[in-house]
Amino acid sequence: MLISHWHATLDRPPLPVIDLPTTAEVVVVGAGVVGAATALWLARAGLPPLVIDRHGPAAGATGNNGGLLSAGLAENYLAATARHGQVAARELYALSLAGQRLLVELIEQEQIDCDLRLHGNLNFALGEAQLTIAAATVSALQADGFPAALLDRDAAQEMVGIPLGAAVTGARLNPAAGTLHSGKLVHGLLAAAHRYGARLSWGVTVQRIATDAGRLRLITDRGEITAAAAIIAINAWSGEVLPELASHIKLVRGQVLCTAPVAPFIACGFGASLTPTGEYGQQLPTGQVLFGGCRAVAPNHDVGALPGEVSPEVQNAIEAGLGRLFPTLAGIAIERRWSGAMAFTADYLPIVTHPAPGLFAVGGFSGHGMPFAAIIGRHLAEAVQTGALPSALALLGMERATLEGVIGHTL
Ligand SMILES: Cc1cc2nc3c(=O)[nH]c(=O)nc-3n(C[C@H](O)[C@H](O)[C@H](O)COP(=O)(O)OP(=O)(O)OC[C@H]3O[C@@H](n4cnc5c(N)ncnc54)[C@H](O)[C@@H]3O)c2cc1C
Structure with missing residues (x-):
């Protein structure tokens, strides 16, 4: 089994767990960043939930x-x-910006040590056509009041301590961005939720959910849990528990590698479109370069491919891509390779839904869930208390027409 950098370097004691109870007021299913953030908001609001997961913390996309x-x-x-x-895109972008800031606040308030570094993100442009798109994107973001800057090649090079590849023509800088250790983040969110009274139980798979006399029955492989409310935050696996989501949220494998350590050369996160499905990375505080993407070279773009394994064609493309961006890293030793389950929708936006009284579900982050986790989690915690989803999440409802279409073949 391939282990991600986040799991391999999670130097934290295991979180305290309990045997699975048969009742709970509120259950959060899924201990990824979304379930963990939601559990923390619930616990802070005086509704400490039971958090359960098929495997354990950050076992899915997040870790x-x-x-x-x-x-x-x-x-x-x-x-x-x-x-x-334009109106909806602006509202959605504002939601993610507020979410990014909210997660930073949560990390600070709960003193979560997760290697958070807020140095922005550089999206490199390759060739003139990509630079033109980057310039238009920056103009549109700035016109709508969002932080963004266009850097020419020299300005981008100034932010990078090793030579940029010849194809790099410039970059789009997103100042509202940072990098962190995803395993430590989820551990810290759950530890904080536990301090406020949340209970945790791992190795439990929810199979289906039934309603009975105003209560929810969560049927699991280890027995039933009766609850007043439940939030299903299982992302790529949403359709296994809620069949109505199966055709709208598809598991898509994302592959990543991590190099041997090199001297620090870039403080911010970075991305590029070396392939149509995109690439992303960061240099870790310990010097290794984490780099992933290149799904476009895989058969069927790795839609439905088994996470947990990697494939040579994608891994070779990721390695080659790293060398194209930073030629001095070409041929560098690779310390670790892994993959994870992204959850794509046809319009690359998550779905938040309320299928039955007391029951809420969220998933389909399309490879970009971190900036949404804290804000959607907070709205879901409120929804448990009010019994309805807030209007702030209306654009993420299942009724939207843009959910129809082919899933996962671009981006
Ligand atoms: C390779 C890769 C790279 C990515 N890079 C980034 C990035 O840099 N930035 C970014 O913003 N996003 C990135 N993403 C996407 C991001 O990781 C996700 O959007 C986010 O982690 C989703 O969190 P989640 O809590 O909704 O789901 P997950 O983290 O997938 O958690 C779901 C949990 O549900 C559990 N579960 C599943 N089924 C059941 C069941 N039936 N019963 C009980 N438990 C169950 C799983 O074990 C899992 O722990 C990436 C994803 C991948 C795979």
Whole structure:
């Protein structure tokens, strides 16, 4: 089994767990960043939930991701504006920006040591056509009041301590971005939720949910739990528990590698479109370079491919791509390779839904869930208390027309 950098370097004691109870007031299913943040908001609001997970903390996308916390949408802002209209795209971007800031606040308030570094994100442009798109994206973001800057090649090079590849023509800087250790983040969020009274239980798979006399029955492989409310935050696996989500949220494998350590050369996160499905990375505080993406070279773009394994064609493309961006890293030793389960929707936006009284579900972050976790978690915690989803999440409802279409073949 391949182990991500986040799991391999999680130097934290295991969180205290309990045997699975048969009742709970509120249950959070899924201990990724979204379930963990939601549990913390619930516990802070005086409704400490039971948090359960099939495996354990950060076992899904979160513990296998790139560790980038960047405000913005999975889709480029121009594409999102064309798809959703300017008003909606602006509202969605504002939600992610507020979410990015809220997660930083949570980390600070709860003193979560997760290697958070807020140095922005550089999205490199390769060639003139990509630089033109970057310039138009920056103009559109600035016109809508969002932080963004266009850097020419020299300015981008100034932020990088080793030579940039010849193809790099410039970069789009997102100042509202940072990098962190995803495993330590989830551990810290859950530890904080536990301090406020949340209970944790691992190795429990929810199979289906039934309603009975105003209560929810969560049928698991280890017995039933009766609850007044439940939040299902299982992302790529949403359709296994809620069949109505199966056709809208698809598991898409994302592959990552991590090099041997090198001297510090970049403080911010970075990304590029070396392939149509995109690449992302960061240099870790310990010197290794984490870099992932290149799904476009895989058969079927790794839609539905098994997470936990990697494939040579994608891994070779990631290695080659790293050398294209930073030629002095070409051929560098690779310390670790892994993959994880992203959850894509047709319009690259998550779904938040309320299928039955007391029952809420969220998933489909399309490879960009970190900036949404804290804010959607807070709204879901409020929804448990009011019994309804707030209007702030209306654009993420299942009724939206943009959910129809092919899933996962671009981006
Ligand atoms: C390779 C890769 C790179 C990425 N890079 C980034 C990045 O740099 N920045 C970014 O913003 N986003 C990134 N993402 C996406 C981001 O990681 C996700 O959007 C986010 O982690 C989703 O969190 P989550 O809590 O919704 O889901 P997950 O982290 O997937 O958690 C779901 C949890 O549910 C549990 N579960 C599943 N089914 C059941 C069940 N039936 N019963 C009980 N438990 C169950 C799983 O074990 C899992 O722990 C990346 C994803 C991948 C895979």
